[in-house]
Amino acid sequence: MKYDFTSILDRRGWDSFAVEAPACGKPDMPMGMIRIREGFDLIPMWVADMNFPTVPTVPEALIRRAAHPAYGYFMPRPEYYEAICRWHQQRNGVQDLKPEHIGYQNGVLGGVLSAMHSVCPVGGPVLLHSPTYTGFTTVLRRNGWKMVLSPLQQDADGVWRMDFADMEQKIKTNRIHAAVFCSPHNPTGRVWERWELERAMEIFRKYDVTVISDEIWSDVILPGHRHIPTQSVSEDARSRTVALYAPSKTFNLAGLVGSYHIIYDPRLRDQVMAQSELSHYNAMNVLSMHALIAAYSREGAEWVDELCQVLEQNIDYAVRFVREHFPGVTVTKPEGTYMLFLDCAGWCQAHDTGMDDLIRAGEEVGVIWEDGRSFHGPSHIRMNLALPLSRVQEAFDRLDRYVFNK
Numbered sequence: 001m002k003y004d005f006t007s008i009l010d011r012r013g014w015d016s017f018a019v020e021a022p023a024c025g026k027p028d029m030p031m032g033m034i035r036i037r038e039g040f041d042l043i044p045m046w047v048a049d050m051n052f053p054t055v056p057t058v059p060e061a062l063i064r065r066a067a068h069p070a071y072g073y074f075m076p077r078p079e080y081y082e083a084i085c086r087w088h089q090q091r092n093g094v095q096d097l098k099p100e101h102i103g104y105q106n107g108v109l110g111g112v113l114s115a116m117h118s119v120c121p122v123g124g125p126v127l128l129h130s131p132t133y134t135g136f137t138t139v140l141r142r143n144g145w146k147m148v149l150s151p152l153q154q155d156a157d158g159v160w161r162m163d164f165a166d167m168e169q170k171i172k173t174n175r176i177h178a179a180v181f182c183s184p185h186n187p188t189g190r191v192w193e194r195w196e197l198e199r200a201m202e203i204f205r206k207y208d209v210t211v212i213s214d215e216i217w218s219d220v221i222l223p224g225h226r227h228i229p230t231q232s233v234s235e236d237a238r239s240r241t242v243a244l245y246a247p248s249k250t251f252n253l254a255g256l257v258g259s260y261h262i263i264y265d266p267r268l269r270d271q272v273m274a275q276s277e278l279s280h281y282n283a284m285n286v287l288s289m290h291a292l293i294a295a296y297s298r299e300g301a302e303w304v305d306e307l308c309q310v311l312e313q314n315i316d317y318a319v320r321f322v323r324e325h326f327p328g329v330t331v332t333k334p335e336g337t338y339m340l341f342l343d344c345a346g347w348c349q350a351h352d353t354g355m356d357d358l359i360r361a362g363e364e365v366g367v368i369w370e371d372g373r374s375f376h377g378p379s380h381i382r383m384n385l386a387l388p389l390s391r392v393q394e395a396f397d398r399l400d401r402y403v404f405n406k
Contacts, residue, residue, distance in 0.1 A: 003303050005052050005310040006388050013045075016257070018044040018051075022368045038380045040366035043387070043395045047370070048186070048339065049250040050386035052310075054295075055303035058251060061294035062287055076104075083296040084260065090301065091219060092229050097262065103273055104284045105259040108216050110315040111244040111272075112180060113318070114282070115261075116145060118271040120178035121208040127171060127179040127209070128375040129162065131341065133186045136214075137374070140180070148174050149376065152188065158332040160188040164199055171207045179209050183230055187341045187375050187382045189334020191225040194233060201230070201237040209344050211241045216259070217337045219304050222312045225335040231264065235254045239265040242272060249337075250304060251295040254368040258288030311338045314385040314392050320348075321396045326404045337388040341372060345379035347404065355379060358403070 011019045022034045022042060036042060044051060081099035090096040105111035120126055122144040130149040140147050142255065144225055152160045181200075184191045192200075204211055211230065218227040218370035231238045238399045246259035267321045276282040318340055318404070328347030331340055344358060355373065359381065362369050372380025385392055 001306050001310075003055070003306050005306070006390070007053070008278070008388055009051050009053065011051070015210070016048045017046075018368075022046075022363075026128075034363050034367050034368070037364050039396070040364075042366050042368060043391055043398075044077055045370075045384045045387070046382070048249065048337075049063060049254050050338070050384075051391070052307070052386060053387070054252045055297075055300050057294040057297055057299050058253065058291050061290045065290045071286060075197075076289060077293070080289050080294050083293045085265055087296040087301075087338060088229075088262075092227060092232075092337050094229060096388045099205075101262050101264055101269070103261045103263065103276065103340065104268070104282065105118060105244060105261050105276065106248055106282045107133050107257055108205075108214055108244045108259045110282060111242070111261050112136065112212055112214065113139055113143065114275040115212045115242040115244075115272050115274040116140070116143070116180075117179060120145065120196060122300065124178070125176045126178050127167065127174075129182065129185070131187050131372070131380070132376050133182055133214070134374040136180050136182075139378075146174075148176060152185075152190075154332065156379060160185065160190045160329070160332065162192075162200055162245060164203060167200070168203050168207075171203065173354050176207070176327045177209055179204060179211050179212040181211050181230065183215050184218060184221070184227065185337035186214075186337055187339050187372065188332070189337045189339055189341065189381075191221055191227060191335040194228050197228055197237075198229055201233055201241075204240065205234075205236045206370055209240070211237070213243045214239050215243050215392060216246050216249050218245065220308065220311065220337045220338060222308060222315065222334070227336070231262065238269070239298055242268065247292050247295045251291075251300065253288070253295065254292055256285065256288040256291050258285060258292055269308045310379075310389075311386065314338070314387070314389055315340070318383070318385055318392060318396060321400075325396075326401050329404070333359055338384060340383040341375075341377060342381045343377070343379055343382065344381060346362060348379060355381075361403045365402045367398055367403075 085097045124147050125146045130151050148170050150170050153163050214231040230239045243262045250253040322331045328350045330343045370382040372382050
């Protein structure tokens with residue numbers, strides 16, 4: 001491969017939340033108090049950022065801009081909007097995206113918040129699927145909205161599917177006019193097919209539901225699958241959807257903070273922008289602008305294509321290992337993202353072990369994975385596989401020897 005996906009990055013001392021938070025060992029950290037046994041190093045497989053160096057064009061652009069010793073107020077460059085339009089045309093087949101359809105958001109969750117304030121009064125109901133990205137849960141609860149969950153169902157092959165009848169019933173019964181949608185879906189890794197999106201959007205049209213679609217994972221698609229932009233499935237979907245994107249998941253840039261919305265309907269766009277500007281906080285960072293331009297480039301596209309091949313190799317290894325070595329644990333191969341969503345119900349029942357003890361056992365041998373209960377997965381664990389394959393192999397070897405088959 002042209003790019004480096006095998007070197008083990010030492011992120012200690014470089015401000016990494018994924019590494020520093022567990023190492024702090026403090027009760028107020030997201031995973032609570034963690035004590036890793038002597039002889040085991042930390043393998044970060046929880047928060048959704050990658051343990052790969054980003055595409056070289058990004059640090060080159062940041063260093064070049066930082067070399068100029070003035071960091072005052074700035075104007076967003078035309079190249080910023082041009083890069084986004086070009087990226088969506090080349091990656092997703094979007095033909096008519098224009099700069100006026102694009103607006104900066106200080107993180108996808110900030111965009112969700114601005115859009116929700118635009119279309120749903122605080123205290124009102126909002127539809128989400130479960131399992132649910134924990135960021136949605138946190139933001140919506142903190143701001144007083146009522147979450148109405150429509151559970152995804154697994155078919156005979158284990159594929160996660162929307163329950164359209166349940167969605168319609170929940171929307172009708174609760175008089176819902178806002179939905180937060182996730183495409184591709186986190187944490188299950190589903191990449192929705194066109195017919196699924198068309199059917200969902202027809203229900204939303206029928207009941208006049210505005211859709212806030214988090215599509216931050218749209219570039220992280222495994223071979224054999226394709227991201228379909230929610231706004232592309234019909235003219236109505238185009239006008240009633242707030243789509244949210246960012247290069248952060250794709251290029252490991254979350255620390256730079258820089259997301260954006262695509263909104264085609266002028267009235268909806270004005271409403272969201274008005275909410276985004278209220279706090280005077282939603283302003284672009286000059287370095288994140290240059291990072292996006294550098295990421296959404298020809299070399300960036302080549303890097304992403306290689307990344308997806310590497311992730312498929314990691315995911316294939318992990319899924320096969322789970323099925324062969326962890327009886328009672330079930331997993332469906334994701335179609336996008338780099339997350340696994342393990343269902344440990346059978347194993348816990350067979351071994352009379354609770355989820356807290358299971359999660360702690362992995363952490364004690366340095367495998368820092370994420371409690372799936374915060375995603376509304378009652379017996380689930382979410383695992384990040386965006387690491388060099390050697391580290392993925394080491395992690396699953398430890399889980400085999402010291403956790404599931406000790």
